[in-house]
Structures are given as C-alpha cells and as structure tokens.
Amino acid sequence: MQLPGPTDIPERVLPALARQSVDFDHAGFTELVAGCLDGLGCMLGTRGRVYACAALGQGAPEATLVNLVGAGEVVRVPETGRFGTRWAQMAEALGLPVARLPTDTRRPVDPGPIETALRADWEHRIRGVLAVHVETSIGIRHDPPSPRAALDAARHPALLVVDAIASLASIPLEMDPCGIDLVVAGSQKKPVPAAGVSFVAAGPHALELARTGGPPRRYRDGWGRAGAESHERSSGTPPVSMIFALRQALDTPGEEGRPAVVVPDARLVGAVRAVVARWSGSGAIDFHCLNPDARADAVTRLAFASGIEPDRQREWARDRYGVAGGGGSRPVRRRPLRTGYPGDRDDAMVPGVPGVLALRESRVPYGQGGVEAALGALARR
Ligand SMILES: *Cc1c(COP(=O)(O)O)cnc(C)c1O
Secondary structure, three states: OEOOOOOOOOOOOHHHOOOOOOOOOOHHHHHHHHHHHHHHHOOOOOEEEEEEEOOOOHHHHHHHHHHHHOOOOEEEEOOOOOHHHHHHHHHHHHOOOEEEEEEOOOOOOOHHHHHHHHOOOOOOOEEEEEOOOOOOOOOOOOOOOOHHHHHHOOOOEEEEEOOOOOOOOOOOOOOOOOOOOOOEEOOOOOOOOHHHEEEEEEEEEHHHHHHOOOOOOOHHHHHHHOOOHHHHHHHOOOOHHHHHHHHHOOOOOOOOHHHHHOOOOHHHHHHHHHHHHHHHHHOOOEEEOOOHEEEEEOOOEEEEEEOOOHHHHHHHHHHHHOOOEOOOOHHHHHOEEEOOOOOOOOEEEEEHHHHOOOOOOOOOOOOOOHHHHHHHHHHHH
C-alpha cells in the first residue's frame, strides 16, 4: 500500500480496532476521549479546544465554514491543488462568496498575491484565508507561516485556517506560535490511518467568531460547544473504536511528554527521491514539485511528459504485483502517480516498489539506475 492514506495500519494500532465497545457515558471513556483530544491539542501546539466528530476528512472543513462565516462574508482560497480547490467548492456550495486565488501548482504558495488581495480588502470583508499544509494531491508542503506573514503585513484580521489532514502526526505544526487560528485534521492519513474521525482545533479568535457567526446549525455546531461529556465533544455518539485506535496511535511520548510527531525516516525519504532523480534522466518523468525544499516527505508525486498514461501502469502494478500507488486527482489530474509512505515502512520496500514500477513491461521510459541509487541512499547511515 503506497497510498497517501488510508494505508497499512501499524501492527501496534491494529488490535485497538478489535477491542470490544464500552459504555461511552462511563467516566473512564470520557477521560479517554479527553486524553485523546488534549493529546492532539498538545501535538498541534495549541491551547485552543479540540473537537472530534465521526466523519470523513471533509467533515471538519465543512463544519468550520458553517461555524465561522456569516452571510455576505468572503473567504479567500489559494488554489493549491485538489484540496485547496475543495475548500473553495465547499464554501461555494454553502453559498459563501469565495475569492479564489490561482497559484502555480508546482510550487509552494506565494504569499505576495495573498497580501495584495488582503490589502485591497479595506472593508475587511474577508473572514478567513483557507490554506492547506500538505497538498496531498501534488505532494507539496505549503508552510503556514507564509499566509500568516501575508495577513500580518496587510494588518488584516481574517482568520488563518489550515487543513492539516495530510500532515497531522507526521510533520510538526505549531498552531499557536505560528498564528494559526484553526486547524482541521483527520485520522486517515497518519495517526491511525483509517478514515472515520475528523478533528477541529480552534483557538480563541475562532471560538469567539463561532459563538456569534454563521447560520443556524445543530450537528455541525458540535465543536463550537463546550462540554465535558464524550458525546458533547463528538456532537453525538462517539466513534468508540476509532477513539481506541487513536489513543493507541498517540501513545508514543515525544518531547516534554507531548505525543510524538513521527516524521518519515529521512533515509527512506532520501531513497525514494534518489530513485526519482535517476528516473528523471529519461526526460519523461520528474518530481511534480519544482522546489526541492517544499516536497512533502510522506507523499511523492511524479509528473509525466505528455502522451504517457501512468494510470495503466498503476493498475498493472496493483493487479499483478499488489503494489498500490495513488492516482492523480483533479484539477491536476494529468500525469498522475503518487507514492506515499505514511504507515509502517522499511528498507526493503523502498527499492522493491520502484523495482516493480520500473519492470521491463513498463511502457514508461525511465532513466536507469533508480534501484541502485535507492540502495546507495539506504546504505548511508
Ligand atoms: C485526504 C485529505 C482530505 C480529506 O479527504 P476526505 O476524502 O474528505 O476524507 C482533505 N485534505 C487533505 C490535504 C487530504 O490529504
């Protein structure tokens, strides 16, 4: 499973999903939920409140929009890829005026045009800048200090809202120190990794707006409401099994007792990059992200020259050899192929996967020596 997630569930977490259910009103479970959510807040570097809901990843972004934005206000969305665009589509579907900001989807987002747009908004009609930390669809890391700097330079009070679904637990994110007002995240990319729970971490500015803003709502108001009971903190029946899995996943203590953010092993990341660098010698394959520093560690997206159809290659690798890689997703669907490794990975998998992808039956012309380059990178300790 070389998908960005859901992917292999680590052996350590798997048994938690087979645990028998418990009475969710029991004090022990309430405490377990509180421990989990507090742990997540700690991991995200925030003193704000964290809420969880049984939902797909997009449950938290939609709840965020419903809670924060009242009629007639605008949200500004840099269109960084599939998930940046999804923010915009979601807001538009809710009837919100959206100011989309086209970006170069092969590079990290440029804060300049965001700042210009914020400066032009002298009436402060923009309520939020909706950003994405790791654009999984294209394998690019957009660091949140960049839109924060644009907001500060323009002295604009809009909230900075960050989708950290793909980066939670695998890339450190310091929400309060970075001036992020709200983070949405989910269980399926790293922590568990299986779909089922969506999280919101909200700082004081966001909580205040949620109290006064937005249209009437009930279910999606869950995270705007304080309450100690486990059902209050998940807006209804808590997803008990997923909470057990999450508890187990967060059980690796890091610095100062915070749950550890487990960054992908640099040797494995280096080996994957060494393969792609060699393959690119053919001129038919390259990294999608043109800035080496902004390439996401947990998902590598390849770009292919026109005329090459990697989807067939992907299906062939999955059906014949059991190696599943990620496809492309709109709006940058052309020339997709992604390989992710947020779950359990080891040295043998890194040369094995590109080895399968590059087998002679492949119709994709690739530069030679990729597997040797990976072995060389792995040998450097
Ligand atoms: C996977 C992912 C999502 C959520 O997807 P769902 O299909 O709603 O679960 C959102 N944002 C990013 C950055 C993601 O990687």
